[in-house]
Every structure is written in C-alpha cells, then in structure tokens.
Amino acid sequence: MKRLLDPIRAIISGLFLVCMASAAAKAEDIGDPESGAQVWKKCASCHMIGQGARNKLGPHLNEVFGRRAAGLDGFNYSKALRRAGADGVVWSRDKLEVFLENPKSLVSSTRMKFRGLRDKKERADLIAFLREYSSSPRDIPESAPTAAPTDPDVDPEILAIEGDTAYGEYLSSECVTCHQADGDDKGIPSITGWPQADFVTAMHAYKNQARPHPVMRMMAGRLSNEEIASLAAFFGGVK
Amino acid sequence: MDRNISRRGFMGAAAGVTAALSAPAVLGAVRPKAVVIGGGAGGATAARYIAKDSKGAVDVTLIEPTRSYYTCFFSNLYIGGFRDFASIGHSYGKLASDFGVNVVHDWAIGVDRDAKSVTLAGGGAMPYDALIVSPGIDFVEDSVAGWDLSAQNKMPHAYKAGSQTQLLKAQIDAMPQGGTYVMVAPPNPYRCPPGPYERVSMVAHVLNENNPTAKIMIFDPKEKFSKMALFQEGWETYYSGMIEWVGGEFGKIEEVRPDAMEVVVDGEVVKADACNVIPAMKAGKIAEMAGLTNEKGWAPIVPASMQSQMDENIYVLGDATQNGDMPKSGFSANSQAKVAAMAVRGALTGSTVFPAKFSNTCWSLIETDDGVKVGASYEATDEKIAKVDGFISQTGEDAALRKQTYEESVGWYAGITSDMFG
Known part of the structure; x- marks a missing residue:
C-alpha cells in the first residue's frame, strides 16, 4: 500500500508546494510515522491496516482520512458513530486528534473500548502513521497537515471571543430539551466537555449551512457569535 | 432506637444549615x-x-x-x-x-x-x-353534537394521556376483522397539530398487522393539516386503501351516537367499531x-x-x-x-433576565423507522411570539434519514423528560 502510493506522492508533492508554505506554522505538529507504528500496536488487536486489511472487531483503517465517520459499507458501526457520520463528521487530522485523545468526547457512545492517548506526541505519531495508508493528496505528510478540517475555518477573531458562562447556562436550557444535560447520549449526541474551539467551529458550520442537520441549522442560525462562545464556555465546563 | 432518632435529627439540622449557608441572601x-x-x-x-x-x-x-x-x-x-x-x-x-x-x-x-x-x-x-x-x-362543550365527557368511555378522546389512551388501544385491539375505526378530528387551534394524523398512522400500523381488512375513516373540519403531504405519502406507501380522510367542505359531523356507536356525517350514518372523538379545545x-x-x-x-x-x-x-x-x-x-x-x-x-428565545420541534412516526419532523424558532415581539425560521421533513426522503429522524425523536423524548422531571 505504502509503495503503491509513492508515485502518486511524487506528483502530488510537487503540486502542493504552495500548500506546504502555508502549512509551515503547523509543521511541528506532524508526527513521526516510524514511532507511530509502535503506537499502532495498541490499535492492532481490533483494527487492521495495509494490504489485505479487513474489518475485525473494528473497521479497517485504510483510506481513513477523508472517510465519513461510519463510512464503510459492511461494517456494523455503533449507532452513535453512524449518527456522527450522518451529521457530517469526516475523519480529518483534527477530528482524529480529538477522537484519539478521548474517543468518548467526540462520539460519546462509541463501542470502541479504548480510553485514548493522553500524550500529544503519541497521537501525532499515530496520525502520521495512519496517514501513510490514505491516498488523498491532502493527507500526505509533505503537504498541508492533513485535513483541512471538515468544518469551514472560523475567523480567529470569532474563535477568540470569550464566552459568558452565566449567559451560556441560560442559553443552554434551549439545548437540553434534546441533548442530555449530563452529557449522556440517549439518541441525541453529547455536547458537554468539548474543547471550546471545536464547539464554536461546529456551531458555525451549522450556522453557515455547512453541516446538514436542519434543527441545528435553525438553532445555530439565530445565535450570535457571542452567544455561541457563551454556550461553548458553559458546555465546555460541564464534565 | 433513640440513637437512630437523634442521628436523624442531627442530619436534618445539618442539612438545614447547609441550605441556609448556600443562600445567604435569604437567611432569616x-x-x-x-x-x-x-x-x-x-x-x-x-x-x-x-x-x-x-x-x-x-x-x-x-x-x-x-x-x-x-x-x-x-x-x-x-x-x-x-x-x-x-x-x-x-x-x-x-x-x-x-x-x-x-x-x-x-x-x-x-x-x-x-x-x-x-x-x-x-x-x-x-x-x-x-x-x-x-x-x-x-374540551369545548357541545363542539361535537352528541358527545360530552360522559361519553368518553364509549368514544374516547385519548387526548389527555393515561387511562383514555389505554382504553382507545383496547378498543382498537377488540375491533372485529374488517371493522371500522372512525376519528373525529378537531378544529384549529388544538394540542399537538400532527397528533391526530400520527395516531391514524399508528392505528393503521396495528391494524395492518392484526386486522388488514379493517378501514380507518377520518372526518376533519379542516381543509388541510400539519405535515399533510408527508402523512398522505406515508399512508399511500404503507397502508394503501386502508385510510380515508374526508375534510374541508365534506365530512361535516352532524352528530355522534355513543350508545349506538354511530356517526352521522353529511346526512349519512356511519357505523363505527372504535370511535375516537377529539373535540374542539x-x-x-x-x-x-x-x-x-x-x-x-x-x-x-x-x-x-x-x-x-x-x-x-x-x-x-x-x-x-x-x-x-x-x-x-x-x-x-x-x-x-x-x-x-x-x-x-x-x-x-x-x-x-436575558432576552426570551423560543423553539419547537414536533416529530411524528408514520411507520416503523419512518419518522418525520417539523420545527421552528421564535422570538418575542410586542404583539406576539413570532416565527423566525423553520424547517420540515421532505417527501421522498431516503429510508436512512427517516430512521435517523425517528431515532432522534427517541433521544428527544429522553432529553425533554429529564428536563421536566430531573
């Protein structure tokens, strides 16, 4: 698989020189795939990758970059993961980073029995390793650090807005008609304990109609930037 | 025994102190x-x-x-x-x-x-x-001639949940093969706009399994109803030929006769084996x-x-x-x-006191794993609570989306009931 990609990579790396420059700021975040191969051993009891990989207890992870969550036909995903996929979660570098740190923070009812990798370098290395098995050009290490995130970028000024937790608590009462206040997932995704930037980015993706869910588009659509920041601050603090 | 009582007394006092300390503004x-x-x-x-x-x-x-x-x-x-x-x-x-x-x-x-x-x-x-x-x-008295609360055991409304709901279900289950279920639908405005039509879908689901030659007739004072296109599409798909909706100019209820289980509509007498009367509200x-x-x-x-x-x-x-x-x-x-x-x-x-924000979503189930929804957000103006934005499920949606919508409604039920009852 790796060798098969080499010629493609040679062409692509030329094409993506421009991207490389713009990605320089994040270059240090790119992990080492050799070390990642060691970390992979923790995954390998359930997942396969590389030539001939097939689904085991977990789905095979060839071409995972750019794959929609729960995107493989023929694998019996948890309901929670299928819902994440239907709601637009695509495995980008940033999404994998969040997922690998604490799988239940992104997909609270995932069946994956893995507590997560607390070490940022281990995560970066593992992601670099996984990336070797995905052919999408944007995922190649020499180009932009994988993953233009799926959700459109949010203006840094908006991301920098400090939310008012008390106001967020009031606004949250509208969310908990459907979402469980304690972060449980009983059919509607968990929204507690998210990193604030992720929360804000997701809400803006609904607001800008980049994510498809109609109820969330409506809810986010009338929230101001300050209100979204306040909700992120409040829910981010609910553990 | 004495010790138990005194411990209880102590704990009660301690709890009181904690409560008072946590609300110093109202102490005393x-x-x-x-x-x-x-x-x-x-x-x-x-x-x-x-x-x-x-x-x-x-x-x-x-x-x-x-x-x-x-x-x-x-x-x-x-x-x-x-x-x-x-x-x-x-x-x-x-x-x-x-x-x-x-x-x-x-x-x-x-x-x-x-x-x-x-x-x-x-x-x-x-x-x-x-x-x-x-x-x-x-319910508005005399809104359906011949029906009052004393008739609710013969012709249940089942529009306040509880024993009425159980009674209606029992009557549906007891219908003879090929029997007729009649619904007298309410005029606007009423509780849960899609409710009567979701109910018809659920009755049809039950009859389809146990009593496939049965008929459902809806007599409706309205010309159209909530999620009408979605329901009618589903009824045609799943329960073709079973459901007859008569609304608007036709289907005027002149009288219901609970003792005889009859409904008089547009001058004709219709015999009912189960009759669900939902009066004006x-x-x-x-x-x-x-x-x-x-x-x-x-x-x-x-x-x-x-x-x-x-x-x-x-x-x-x-x-x-x-x-x-x-x-x-x-x-x-x-x-x-x-x-x-x-x-x-x-x-x-x-x-x-922060500015008021309102929202609503109503999910309805048409058949197994086929859920639809309608919703909107609202704001307070000087005159009224005014609609800002809304959405509705579309006809022809794929099965996966409808299943997801149904599963979402189950999640919502868990959410709102914890929000109500803790």
Whole structure:
C-alpha cells in the first residue's frame, strides 16, 4: 500500500508546494510515522491496516482520512458513530486528534473500548502513521497537515471571543430539551466537555449551512457569535 | 432506637444549615413563593428551573393531581405498540428530592388574584408571590353534537394521556376483522397539530398487522393539516386503501351516537367499531376560573415573559396560551417554561433576565423507522411570539434519514423528560 502510493506522492508533492508554505506554522505538529507504528500496536488487536486489511472487531483503517465517520459499507458501526457520520463528521487530522485523545468526547457512545492517548506526541505519531495508508493528496505528510478540517475555518477573531458562562447556562436550557444535560447520549449526541474551539467551529458550520442537520441549522442560525462562545464556555465546563 | 432518632435529627439540622449557608441572601428572611399549577411539560419544567436556578432562594410548590404523569407525546407510539405504557409514565419524586420542589397532589379549584392565593380541592389554600398556570387543555362543550365527557368511555378522546389512551388501544385491539375505526378530528387551534394524523398512522400500523381488512375513516373540519403531504405519502406507501380522510367542505359531523356507536356525517350514518372523538379545545378550566382567558377560550400572554395579559403576577404556559405563532406542543411548553422561570426569578430575586428565545420541534412516526419532523424558532415581539425560521421533513426522503429522524425523536423524548422531571 505504502509503495503503491509513492508515485502518486511524487506528483502530488510537487503540486502542493504552495500548500506546504502555508502549512509551515503547523509543521511541528506532524508526527513521526516510524514511532507511530509502535503506537499502532495498541490499535492492532481490533483494527487492521495495509494490504489485505479487513474489518475485525473494528473497521479497517485504510483510506481513513477523508472517510465519513461510519463510512464503510459492511461494517456494523455503533449507532452513535453512524449518527456522527450522518451529521457530517469526516475523519480529518483534527477530528482524529480529538477522537484519539478521548474517543468518548467526540462520539460519546462509541463501542470502541479504548480510553485514548493522553500524550500529544503519541497521537501525532499515530496520525502520521495512519496517514501513510490514505491516498488523498491532502493527507500526505509533505503537504498541508492533513485535513483541512471538515468544518469551514472560523475567523480567529470569532474563535477568540470569550464566552459568558452565566449567559451560556441560560442559553443552554434551549439545548437540553434534546441533548442530555449530563452529557449522556440517549439518541441525541453529547455536547458537554468539548474543547471550546471545536464547539464554536461546529456551531458555525451549522450556522453557515455547512453541516446538514436542519434543527441545528435553525438553532445555530439565530445565535450570535457571542452567544455561541457563551454556550461553548458553559458546555465546555460541564464534565 | 433513640440513637437512630437523634442521628436523624442531627442530619436534618445539618442539612438545614447547609441550605441556609448556600443562600445567604435569604437567611432569616421569608423566601418568596412561586406556585405552579399543572405538572406537564410547562409546569414541571418551570418548577424545576425556578428551584434549580434560584438555588433554594425561591420556595417552589407544584400542584398536580396525578402522582404518575403520562406524557401525551409518544402516547401514540404506545397505541402503535412501539412503546409500553410504563415507558411514558413519570413520577415527581426527583423534583421533590433533588430540587426541593414541594409537590402537592391536589386539584387547584380557584385563584384569588387579590389575595394572591390558590384554593385546593382538598380544602387548603396556597399563597403565592408569583403563580404559573400550566393546565393544558379542556374540551369545548357541545363542539361535537352528541358527545360530552360522559361519553368518553364509549368514544374516547385519548387526548389527555393515561387511562383514555389505554382504553382507545383496547378498543382498537377488540375491533372485529374488517371493522371500522372512525376519528373525529378537531378544529384549529388544538394540542399537538400532527397528533391526530400520527395516531391514524399508528392505528393503521396495528391494524395492518392484526386486522388488514379493517378501514380507518377520518372526518376533519379542516381543509388541510400539519405535515399533510408527508402523512398522505406515508399512508399511500404503507397502508394503501386502508385510510380515508374526508375534510374541508365534506365530512361535516352532524352528530355522534355513543350508545349506538354511530356517526352521522353529511346526512349519512356511519357505523363505527372504535370511535375516537377529539373535540374542539380551550384552555384548561383553571385558567378560565382564574379569569385569564379571552372570548376564544385561550389565555393571552406577554411574549417576552409569558405573563398573563390579565395579571402581572401570573404566568401562563403551553397549550392553554394564545401566544401568536407557537403551536401547542410539549416542546413549546417546555421552551416557554424556561422563559417564564427566568422572568419569575428576576421578579422575585432580582436575578438577571436575558432576552426570551423560543423553539419547537414536533416529530411524528408514520411507520416503523419512518419518522418525520417539523420545527421552528421564535422570538418575542410586542404583539406576539413570532416565527423566525423553520424547517420540515421532505417527501421522498431516503429510508436512512427517516430512521435517523425517528431515532432522534427517541433521544428527544429522553432529553425533554429529564428536563421536566430531573
């Protein structure tokens, strides 16, 4: 698989020189795939990758970059993961980073029995390793650090807005008609304990109609930037 | 034994001290009183939010006659066999134990607005500083000729969930092969706009399995109804030939005859084996007795706070209100309750009052794993609660999306019931 990609990579790396420059700021975040191969051993009891990989207890992870969550036909995903996929979660570098740190923070009812990798370098290395098995050009290490995130970028000024937790608590009462206040997932995704930037980015993706869910588009659509920041601050603090 | 008693006494005292310390502003003062009439989606939510967010600074009493509350939402799914009856029942235990709400199981039979006191059927009186009235609906007398509450065991309405829902289901199950189920649908405005049509879908689902030659007839005073295209598409797909909807100019009910199980429509007598009469509605009786309703039988409110237009110390929620654009639904009542709870806390304790925001979504199940939804967001204007934005499921959606919509509704049910009852 790796060798098969080499010629493609040679062409692509030329094409993506421009991207490389713009990605320089994040270059240090790119992990080492050799070390990642060691970390992979923790995954390998359930997942396969590389030539001939097939689904085991977990789905095979060839071409995972750019794959929609729960995107493989023929694998019996948890309901929670299928819902994440239907709601637009695509495995980008940033999404994998969040997922690998604490799988239940992104997909609270995932069946994956893995507590997560607390070490940022281990995560970066593992992601670099996984990336070797995905052919999408944007995922190649020499180009932009994988993953233009799926959700459109949010203006840094908006991301920098400090939310008012008390106001967020009031606004949250509208969310908990459907979402469980304690972060449980009983059919509607968990929204507690998210990193604030992720929360804000997701809400803006609904607001800008980049994510498809109609109820969330409506809810986010009338929230101001300050209100979204306040909700992120409040829910981010609910553990 | 002595030791047990003294330990209990000590723990009681310790709990009292903790509560007092956590609310220093009211130490030694009499706590302001909020009384809530009605423990449904509006009242239970309001009681819980006032108690929770005032952190003990407001004394909250909830007056609700039943000990087990059965939600109207999802009661159709019980009729369809998708939920068992116990799963739509809820108790008020946590409101009392976890949030300190004083739950009184009694009927409110009068409101003395000058003395600011609620009269209870059990003989007591309940003084208030702020009163929340969330009584749901009652039926307009004589809106269906030949039907009154004394006929509800022969021709159930099943539009207040509980024994009526069980009775209707039993009557559907007892229909002879090839029998006829008749629904007399209500005129606007009424509780849960898609409710009658979701119910027909659930009845059809049951009959399709057990009694496939049976017929369903709906006589409807309206020309169109909520999610009409979605329901009609589903009925054609799943229950083709079983359901006949007669509405608008035709299908006028002249009379129902509960003893004979007959319905007289457009001059013709239709025999029914099960007959579900859903009469015209008005605000729950206590709203009328308290003088909060208008000539149409509904309670007009101030959009920004849910205060009654008749009395600034009283707030009205949910189905009983005339509010503008929000439909009568459990979701709406829950949404309005949060606005009112904030306004009541502001009035009684001076806490911050943020601008009102309202929203609603109604899910309906048409057949197994085929759910649809409609919803909107609202804001308070000077005149009314006004619709801002909305959405509705589309005809022809794929099965995966419909299944997801149904699963979402199950998640919502878990969400709103924890939001109401803790």
